[in-house]
Amino acid sequence: xxxxxxxxxxxxxxxxxxxxxxxxxxxxxxxxxxxxxxxxxxxxxxxxxxxxxxxxxxxxxxxxxxxxxxxxxxxxxxxxxxxxxxxxxxxxxxxxxxxxxxxxxxxxxxxxxxxxxxxxxxxxxxxxxxxxxxxxxxxxxxxxxxxxxxxxxxxxxxxxxxxxxxxxxxxxxxxxxxxxxxxxxxxxxxxxxxxxxxxxxxxxxxxxxxxxxxxx
Ligand code: DX5
Ligand code: ZN
Numbered sequence: 001x002x003x004x005x006x007x008x009x010x011x012x013x014x015x016x017x018x019x020x021x022x023x024x025x026x027x028x029x030x031x032x033x034x035x036x037x038x039x040x041x042x043x044x045x046x047x048x049x050x051x052x053x054x055x056x057x058x059x060x061x062x063x064x065x066x067x068x069x070x071x072x073x074x075x076x077x078x079x080x081x082x083x084x085x086x087x088x089x090x091x092x093x094x095x096x097x098x099x100x101x102x103x104x105x106x107x108x109x110x111x112x113x114x115x116x117x118x119x120x121x122x123x124x125x126x127x128x129x130x131x132x133x134x135x136x137x138x139x140x141x142x143x144x145x146x147x148x149x150x151x152x153x154x155x156x157x158x159x160x161x162x163x164x165x166x167x168x169x170x171x172x173x174x175x176x177x178x179x180x181x182x183x184x185x186x187x188x189x190x191x192x193x194x195x196x197x198x199x200x201x202x203x204x205x206x207x208x209x210x211x212x213x214x215x216x
Contacts, residue, residue: 002214003183003192003194006029006030006194006195007029007195007197007200007210008033008035008196008197009024009035009055011145011197011201017054021055021058023206024059026207028207028211030062031086031193032055032061033066034066035068036052036066036069041092042141044142049078063082065084065088066141066175067090068141069093070093071093072087072089072094073100076103076104085109087104087111088133089104089111089113090113090115090141091113092115094113097113097127102130105130111130111132112134115134115155117140117149128163128166131170133172134163134172134173136156139176145198145202148176148179148182152174156190156191171192172193173192173194173195174194180209180213194213196209
């Protein structure tokens with residue numbers, strides 16, 4: 001299977017968002033990564049439903065929504081109505097993670113769980129068989145364009161071992177500071193999906209970057 005690529009619109013040009021979405025539609029990208037921030041769980045606010053309504057209408061790629069918000073379960077219905085494919089909730093925001101994961105699946109979306117850089121992979125043992133994906137944050141969430149945290153490669157390796165040991169078929173996605181070099185190492189360690197913010201949208205020829213990442 002080739003590497004899946006999920007460009008993050010956080011690094012897109014919001015003055016010309018439709019143009020950037022059109023570029024993604026025409027590219028080999030697999031999904032569209034959407035970072036929703038609330039200024040509470042993370043120290044930044046991104047965008048909400050009035051913007052997402054248009055993004056969902058314009059995107060031909062399945063939506064990979066990364067929720068950096070407290071109480072994400074409050075918005076399951078809204079994301080379902082947007083036609084979201086993957087709903088990523090942070091481990092750190094869900095004391096009743098198992099319940100939230102079931103609710104996302106019952107709403108017809110694919111549940112995914114995300115872990116912060118300081119959250120150990122071992123805490124996921126009892127949830128990996130219930131989710132379709134685990135998202136490993138390789139920066140502290142909240143901003144695009146940050147420096148890749150090296151220990152993420154080892155976390156991906158550890159997660160791959162956990163998935164094998166438990167028989168989980170969850171995909172492994174990595175998000176934050178990924179470039180062609182770190183991407184290659186992550187894929188070698190067992191990553192299936194790479195999120196691309198800065199590396200794609202600030203490149204002179206974004207579609208070519210996506211194409212190169214697909215071949216990692
Ligand atoms: C950070 C977001 C990322 C971000 C990645 O909180 O979750 O998805 O857009 O951007 P880069 O690839 O520039 O680190
Ligand atoms: Zn993200």
